[in-house]
Amino acid sequence: MTTPIAQSRQRSVTFPLTARRAALGLTALLSLLLLYFLGIDQGATSLFGSDTHIHEFVHDARHFLGFPCH
């Protein structure tokens, strides 16, 4: 009795992972990751402790592109 309902509900929620969606999702994700390391990491938050190599290396770009910097 309950199986068909469960199935139809499941089908309405599925979001098939096509090659196109994977490619678009991955491109967007990697772009955002690049932006995070370029603009924010080792400033407000830091994934590598108190290291400042990324921050100092792209320092001028960070200021110039409008990201908040120290």
Next chain:
Amino acid sequence: MEFRYIYRGLGVGLLGGLLAFVFARIFAEPFIQDAIDYEAGRDAAQESLNAAASHGGHSHGAEAAEVFSRSVQRNVGIGVGMAIFGLAMGGLFVVAYLIVSRRYPGLRPRVLAALLAAAGFVSLYLIPFAKYPANPPAVGHEETIGERSVLYLAMIAISVISMVLAVLAARWLAGRVGGWNASLLGALVFLVLVGIAMGLLPALGHLGINKAEYGNVATETPQPLRAPDGTIVYPGFPADLLFRFRFYSVISQLVLWATLALGFGALAERLAASPARERPRPAAAEPGTMRSEAATTA
């Protein structure tokens, strides 16, 4: 199929970032150096004030061991940084392009590329810039970096969401009041939404930490440094320098987004024209020829 677009989007983005870097290296770097020199001079003046009063104020710690020399930062660091920014913007741009172009296949590729680049420039940079403009070194308090980052990202998110809502509103209105009026109303929707956000979000100078330490000033731009008796011992941040830096920041973003609009638009036109000859293939072609054709187009 999508990969041909994605490669080109990333490539054009990278090129745009490099062109923006060339502009920045020639025009903006001298002013960035001036700002750093101002900061060094101000820190020295502050220190001598502190020594005179012998009360330890907050030291900015800018002199703490240089990780990269100014020469590396100025010539290589900013170049790599802007190339990465261009690459990332190219990636986001091409994703948006592929989503919208499937929704509205009737739009001409170079028109869509130009519209998307304009939307990206306005919503990802110009509107956030209008509220929280780019600041040169020496402008910006270390203590508020967390709050400033959250506010800046919030402004970007609000501006992008407003842009999407405005476009949807314009599409919905287009059938009722015509394309031109719908576009104007869509722009109005966008401006009202981001205007409300700008009104509600605090000015950087009005953050709690800043009010407590620096008084009621709207921005974090350094004010003149005064001795206890009120005489100015070091000037406020030079206004012309601040203008130059921000103006060039806007122009370099324009260079990047214009490269995306024109460069990717031209490439997308050629891509959109090329698959037309693949279409009649499937029914008639022999398996052998199909495979070789697929290999050449891949």
